[in-house]
Amino acid sequence: MSETPILDSISEPEALKALDATELKQLADEIRRTLVETVSETGGHLAPNLGVVELTLGLHRALDCPRDKIVWDVGHQAYVHKLVTGRRSGFDTLRTYGGVCGFPKRSESPYDVHDAGHASNSISVALGLATARDLAGTDEAIVAVIGDGSLTGGMAFEALNNAGHLGTRLIILLNDNEMSIAPNVGALSSYLARVRLDRRYRRLRDDVESALGKTKLGAAMVAAGEAAKESVKQLIVPGMIFEELGMKYVGPIDGHDVAQVQNAVVWAKSNDGPVLIHAVTRKGMGYVHAEDRPDAFHGISPFSVETGKVNGSGTRPLSYTETFGRALVAEGEADERIVAITAAMPAGTGLSHFAERFPERFFDVGIAEQHAVGFAAGLAHGGRVPVVAIYSTFLQRAYDQVIMDAALQNLHIVFCIDRAGLVGEDGPTHHGVFDLSYLRAVPNLMLMAPADEAELVNMLHTALLADGPVAIRYPRGTGRGVALPAEPIVLEAGRAEVRREGSEVAILAVGRMVEVAETAAAMLSSEGVECRVVNMRWVKPMDLEEVSRATDTSLIVTIEENTGLGGFGAGVLEALADLGADVPVLRLSISDCFVTHGSMDRLLADVGLTPESVTAAVLGRVRDIRADSERSDGRAPTRRRAR
Numbered sequence: 001m002s003e004t005p006i007l008d009s010i011s012e013p014e015a016l017k018a019l020d021a022t023e024l025k026q027l028a029d030e031i032r033r034t035l036v037e038t039v040s041e042t043g044g045h046l047a048p049n050l051g052v053v054e055l056t057l058g059l060h061r062a063l064d065c066p067r068d069k070i071v072w073d074v075g076h077q078a079y080v081h082k083l084v085t086g087r088r089s090g091f092d093t094l095r096t097y098g099g100v101c102g103f104p105k106r107s108e109s110p111y112d113v114h115d116a117g118h119a120s121n122s123i124s125v126a127l128g129l130a131t132a133r134d135l136a137g138t139d140e141a142i143v144a145v146i147g148d149g150s151l152t153g154g155m156a157f158e159a160l161n162n163a164g165h166l167g168t169r170l171i172i173l174l175n176d177n178e179m180s181i182a183p184n185v186g187a188l189s190s191y192l193a194r195v196r197l198d199r200r201y202r203r204l205r206d207d208v209e210s211a212l213g214k215t216k217l218g219a220a221m222v223a224a225g226e227a228a229k230e231s232v233k234q235l236i237v238p239g240m241i242f243e244e245l246g247m248k249y250v251g252p253i254d255g256h257d258v259a260q261v262q263n264a265v266v267w268a269k270s271n272d273g274p275v276l277i278h279a280v281t282r283k284g285m286g287y288v289h290a291e292d293r294p295d296a297f298h299g300i301s302p303f304s305v306e307t308g309k310v311n312g313s314g315t316r317p318l319s320y321t322e323t324f325g326r327a328l329v330a331e332g333e334a335d336e337r338i339v340a341i342t343a344a345m346p347a348g349t350g351l352s353h354f355a356e357r358f359p360e361r362f363f364d365v366g367i368a369e370q371h372a373v374g375f376a377a378g379l380a381h382g383g384r385v386p387v388v389a390i391y392s393t394f395l396q397r398a399y400d401q402v403i404m405d406a407a408l409q410n411l412h413i414v415f416c417i418d419r420a421g422l423v424g425e426d427g428p429t430h431h432g433v434f435d436l437s438y439l440r441a442v443p444n445l446m447l448m449a450p451a452d453e454a455e456l457v458n459m460l461h462t463a464l465l466a467d468g469p470v471a472i473r474y475p476r477g478t479g480r481g482v483a484l485p486a487e488p489i490v491l492e493a494g495r496a497e498v499r500r501e502g503s504e505v506a507i508l509a510v511g512r513m514v515e516v517a518e519t520a521a522a523m524l525s526s527e528g529v530e531c532r533v534v535n536m537r538w539v540k541p542m543d544l545e546e547v548s549r550a551t552d553t554s555l556i557v558t559i560e561e562n563t564g565l566g567g568f569g570a571g572v573l574e575a576l577a578d579l580g581a582d583v584p585v586l587r588l589s590i591s592d593c594f595v596t597h598g599s600m601d602r603l604l605a606d607v608g609l610t611p612e613s614v615t616a617a618v619l620g621r622v623r624d625i626r627a628d629s630e631r632s633d634g635r636a637p638t639r640r641r642a643r
Contacts, residue, residue, distance in 0.1 A: 005030060006019070006023060006026055006027045006030060007027060007030040007031060007034060007083065007088060008088060010027070010083070010084050010088065011086050011088075012084075012085065012086055013060035013061075013063075013065055013084050013085055013111075014064075016057055016060050016061050016084060017061050021258075021259070024054075024057060024258050027057065028053045028054055028057065028258075028286075029286075031053050031080055031083055032050055032053060032285075032286040032287065034083065034088075034091065035049050035050060035053075035079060035080075035287075036050075036287050036305055037305065038091055038092055038094055039094070039300065039302075039303075040302060040303050040304070040305045041092070041302055042092075042093075042094045042095045042096060042302065042425070043095060043299075043300060043301045043302050043303075043425060044079070044094055044095050044102050044299065044300070044425070045076035045077070045079070045102065045298060045299050046284070046287070046290055046297045046298075046300055047283045047284040047290045047294040047295075047297040047298050048076050048077040048147075048177075048283060048298060049076075049077055049078075049079040049080055050283070050284050050285050050286050050287055050290055051077070051175070051177050051255075051281045051282055051283040051284060051285050052077045052080055052145075052175060052255070052281060053080050053256075053285070053286070054255065054256045054257060054258045054261065055145075055173070055175060055255045055256075055261050055279055055281060056080040056081050056084070057080075057084070057258050057261075058257075058258040058259070058260070058261025058262040058265065059143065059145070059173065059261060059262075059265055060081075060084060061258065061262045062261070062262045062263075062265035062266045062269070063141055063143065063265065064140075064141075065085070065111055066110045066111050066113075067140050068140050068141040068142070068143070069113045069126075069129055069140060069141070069142050069143070070111075070113060070143045070145060071113050071114050071116075071122045071125045071126040071129070071142070071143065071144045071145070072104050072114075072116050072122060072145050073116065073119060073120065073121065073122035073123075073144065073145060073146040073147060073150045074103075074116055074117065074118065074119045074147070074150060075103035075104040075115075075116030075117055075429075076102070076103065076298075076299070077145070077147070077175070078103065078104050078112075078116075079091075079094070079102075081104075081111070082100060082109070085109055085111035085112075086109060086111070087100055087108070087109065095425035095426075095427075095597055096425070096597075096598060096599075097596070097597070097598030097599060097602045097603075098596075098598070101427060101597055102425065102426060102427065102597065103115070103116050103117050103426075103427065103429055104116045113125075113129070115429070116429070117393075117426075117427075117428075117429020117430060118393070118394065118397065118429060119147075119149070119150040119153050119367045120146075120150045120151070120152075120153025120154070120155040120156040120367060121155055121156075121159075122144040122145065122146045122150070122156075123144045123146060123156055123159035123160060123163065123170075123172055124155060124158070124159040124162075125144070126142050126143065126144035126170060126172075127144075127159055127162060127163050127166070127168070127170055129142045130142040130168045130169060130170045131166065131168060134168055134169075141169070141171060141269050142169070142170055142171065143171040143172075143173055143265070144170070144171070144172050144173065145173045145175060146172065146173070146174060146175065147174075147175045147176075147177065148174060148175070148176045148177065148178065149344060149366070149367055150367055151174065152344070152366035152367050152368055153366070153367045153368055154368055154370060154371065160172075160242070160245050160247075161245060163245075163246070163247065163274045164245040164246025164247055164274065165246065167246060167272075167273045167274065168273070168274065169271065169272060169273065169274070170247075170273075170274040170275070171265060171268045171269070171274075171275050171277065172247070172274065172275070172276040172277070173265070173277045173279060174251075174276055174277065174278045174279065175255060175279055175281055176252065176255075176278060176279060176280050176281065177280075177281045177282060177283040177294075178283075242276045246273070246274065247273065247274035247275060247276050248268075248271060248273065248274070248275045248276070249275075249276050249278065250264050250267065250268065250275060250276070250277045250278065251264070251276075251277055251278030251279065251280075252278045252279070252280045253277065253278065253279050253280070254279070254280060255279035255280055255281035256281060256282070256285060260279075261277075261279060264277045264279075265277065283298075284297055288308075289307075289308030290308075293308070295347060299426075316478055317453070317478040317479045317480065317481035318453055318478065318479055318484075319476075319477060319478050319479065320418070320450075320453055320456055320474040320475060320476070320477070320478075320479055321348070321349065321350040321418055321476075322350055323350075323453040323456055323457065323479060323484065324349075324350045324389070324416055324418070324456060324460065324474070325349075325350025325351060325352065325353040325354065326350075326353060327456070327457045327460050327461075327484075327488070328340060328350070328351070328353070328354050328387060328416075328460065329353050329354050329357050329358075331460065331461065331464055332354060332357065332358050332361065333357075335385065335464065336361075337383065337384050337385045338361065338384070338385045338387060338464065339361045339362070339363065339379055339384045339385070339386050339387070340354045340355070340358075340361065340362050340363070340386075340387045340389065341362075341363045341364075341365060341372050341375060341376055341379075341386055341387065341388045341389070342362075342363075342364050342365070342372070342388075342389050342390070343364075343365055343366065343367055343368055343369045343371075343372045343390055343394065344364060344365075344366050344367045344368075345389075345390075345391070346362075346364055348391070348418070349389035349390065349391070349416070349418050350389065350418070351389050363375070369390055369394050369395060369397040369398040369401075370397060370398045370400070370401050372388055372390065372398065373388060373398045373401035373402055373405055373406060373413075374401050374405050376388050376405075376406070376411075376413045377401070377405040377406055377409060377411055377413065380406075380409075380411040380412055380413050381409075381411065385412055385414065385464060386413050386414070387414045387416055387464075388413060388414070388415050388416065389416040389418060390415070390416075390417065390418070391417070391418050391419040391430070391432060392417045392418070392419050392420040392421075392432025392433075392434075392435045392473060393419065393423075393429065393430050393431065393432050395415065395417055395435065396434065396435075396438065399438060402415070402439070402442060402445070402469075403442055406445075406469045407442045407443055407444045407445050407468075407469050408443075408444075410444045410467075410468045410469070411468070411469060412466065412467060412468060412469070412470075413469050413470075414460070414463045414464060414469075414470050414471075414472070415469065415470070415471040415472070416460070416471075416472055416474075417432070417435055417471055417472065417473040417474070418474065418476070419432045419475070419476045420432040420435055420449070420473035420474055420475055420511070420561070420562075421433060421475045421476075421511065421512060421561035421562070422561060422590075422595060422600060422603050422604065422607070423476045424476070424597070424598065424599060424600045424603065425597050425598065425599070426597065427595075427596060427597030427598075428594040428595055428596065428597070431594075431595055432473070433561065433562050433563050433590050433595070434562070434563055435471075435473050435562065436449075436473070436510075436539055436560060436562040436563075436566075436567040436568050437562060437563055437565060437566035437567045437570075438566075439471050439473075439540075440539055440540050440566065440567070440568075440571060441566065442469075444468050444469060445468070445469045445470070445471060445540065446463075446466065446468065446469070446470045446471070446493065446538070446540055446541065447470075447471045447472075447473070447538070447539040447540040448462075448463070448470070448471070448472045448473075448491075448537060448538055448539070449472070449473050449474065449510040449511035449536075449537070449539060450472065450474055450511065450537075451497075451499075451509075451510075451511065451512070451514035451515065451535045451537070452479055452480045452482045452514075452515075453479030453480065453482060453484065454482045454483065454484050454485055455535075455537070456472070456474055456479075457484055457485055457488050458485060458488050458489050458490075458491055459472050459491060459537075460472065460488070461488035461489065461490060462489075462490050462491045462493075465490055466493075473511065474511065475511065475512045475561070477600070480515060491537065493538065493541060494538050494541035494542065494543050494544075495537070495538070495543055496508075496534050496535060496536045496537050496538065496543035496546045497534070497535040497537060498532065498533070498534055498535075498546075499514065499517075499518055499533040499534065499535050500518060500521050500531065500532060500533035501532055502521065502525075502530035502531040502532040502533070502553075503530055503532070503552075503553065504529055504530050504531065504553055504554055504555070504622065505524070505529060505530070505531040505532070505553055505554065505555045505556075505557060505618060505622065506531070506532045506534065506549070506550035506552075506553040506555070506556050506557065507520070507521060507531050507532065507533045507534065507557045507558075507559065507618075508534050508536050508546070508547070508550060508556065508557065508558050508559070508568075508572060509533065509534070509535065509536065509558070509559040509560070510535075510536050510537070510539055510559075510560050510568050511560070511561060512561055513559040513560060513561055513609065514533070514535045516559060516609060516610065516611050516614060517531075517533045517557075517559050517614065518533050519611035520611045520612075520614040520615045520618065521533045523611060523612075523615040524615055524618060524619065527615075527619055529618065529619065529622050531557075531618070532550070532553065534546050534550070536568070539567075539568050539571060540571070542571055542572070542575055544575055544579070547572060547575045547576065547579065548579055548581070550583070551576070551579070551581045551583045553583075554583075554584070554622070554625050555583070555584050555585075555586060555618070555621055555622060555625060556572070556576075556583055556584070556585045556586070557585075557586045557587075557588065557614075557618055558572050558585065558586070558587050558588065558589070559588045559589070559609065559614060560588075560589045561589075561590065561609060562589060562590060563589060563590050563591075563592065564587055564589035564590065564591060564592070565592055567589060568589075569585075569587035569588075569589055570587075572585065572587075573585060573587075584621070584625060586617060586618065586621050588608060588609065588613075588614060588617060589607075589609075590607045590609075591607065595607060
């Protein structure tokens with residue numbers, strides 16, 4: 001083996017084609033070391049990338065990128081792709097502000113074809129690219145790389161159905177590692193497992209055609225017609241589910257064998273229609289801690305390479321996710337009607353606790369958010385109280401079901417929306433900054449946001465005892481360290497909580513921004529500006545009495561960790577219009593843009609949602625109002641107050 005490092009010399013994937021088998025093995029080892037060392041410092045998706053090292057090398061050796069195009073599903077497994085497409089020198093900036101993005105990003109490289117972040121869309125996008133190619137009369141190869149977890153999503157099957165119907169040249173590389181984030185569930189997973197584990201399948205496919213022709217029974221079937229022969233193949237040949245959808249099936253192949261992957265892709269390129277290559281890999285391959293705990297190392301914070309333990313994982317306040325998970329178990333003890341549903345993320349949503357305590361009342365439906373909500377509707381019809389725990393960014397995928405299957409029916413379903421607001425290093429595909437806007441518009445739906453983890457416990461209790469659909473949105477990360485209630489209480493619907501009194505400015509805040517508002521109010525007090533701080537709690541129904549009281553001040557400030565379009569601040573403006581009030585309003589929110597990736601502190605500063613930013617914005621507006629008042633001969637400008 002060469003002692004000269006290879007990875008640092010790879011500036012484009014074309015260079016991979018000159019390497020021999022020994023050099024490819026060395027390169028794979030170097031890539032794995034780089035992945036472990038980098039992610040241990042920056043955090044990120046380690047296990048998925050360790051599992052696709054050879055698969056990525058084989059794929060690029062078979063293709064001519066960027067002319068040929070790769071569409072990565074989710075994109076959390078594209079670090080290796082980034083390393084061999086010119087981003088090695090900046091890879092240590094992975095997921096940091098202004099650095100290499102943790103997902104494919106078109107503005108970052110011509111080798112990144114489609115910005116990714118959500119599951120199950122790669123086949124659709126790739127099929128569109130292939131169809132555009134056909135219309136243009138060119139001949140580049142189009143490849144969709146999709147995991148077996150993402151294949152559980154309905155959109156993937158819609159695309160497979162359409163691909164088989166169109167019959168155009170398309171390569172689908174199925175990366176089968178038996179997992180998405182948690183171990184996969186469902187009938188498709190079981191089917192792939194049968195194909196994967198039976199070694200006979202590796203040779204059966206090549207032998208079945210000739211075998212049928214060599215036996216009397218087979219010859220009779222052939223003579224009787226193709227339909228009879230195909231029915232026998234369907235019973236015994238792997239991959240027939242894909243063949244029946246109109247595509248050729250290759251596999252299963254060893255996804256950790258560069259040559260096998262390369263040869264399969266080269267063969268697929270020579271076919272006229274769609275081809276699915278089934279590659280078997282191991283998530284976390286090459287790093288013992290990730291192999292032993294692939295779910296923990298799917299997406300991980302900075303950690304010790306030697307021990308695999310997350311840095312700073314000692315005593316700290318409970319996260320909102322952990323608080324929710326524990327509280328739901330307590331609620332489940334008291335009410336056997338409660339059932340819990342997740343879309344392939346039992347640990348990420350905190351539902352693993354409920355799953356362990358009440359396995360018969362816990363349901364992981366796979367990466368299928370639309371189905372999760374529809375399934376919950378059926379459970380609610382059947383007298384159960386479904387709790388659907390989904391990240392904010394992923395609930396967007398089930399918006400129609402929230403409206404049609406839950407709210408229109410006025411069913412008692414509790415939506416627990418994790419990762420609401422900014423989420424830091426995962427960036428724009430994962431920031432949950434639209435939920436207040438898209439949920440506030442839904443009739444029958446009540447919407448809450450806790451200011452701390454104790455309030456989350458009370459809100460969950462309130463939601464479980466309510467009528468109709470209820471949503472609770474809460475952020476990623478640790479809470480404020482407040483004591484949790486020994487016994488949860490029911491919060492009055494549409495009733496806010498005053499956290500601080502003040503006469504000049506009224507700050508109305510929701511969720512994590514309540515703490516920001518309190519800190520800013522203390523800073524403003526030292527500047528001679530006294531602020532009333534209200535934890536609004538309910539975005540819908542809104543506390544109109546508190547909004548009306550706020551009109552007695554010279555300035556109303558709304559603060560939300562959500563887009564300013566149609567969110568909480570917009571709701572306050574609507575309420576003021578209905579009240580007939582004419583009061584200056586300063587809305588602090590996330591502007592109409594996609595926020596980049598980076599540390600939470602940096603991102604909150606960028607969008608103006610730190611105590612310092614809020615203080616500066618309020619102080620500037622107050623000074624303008626005071627100056628206007630002085631110009632009016634010392635008399636306050638005439639304003640219509642709320643009636």
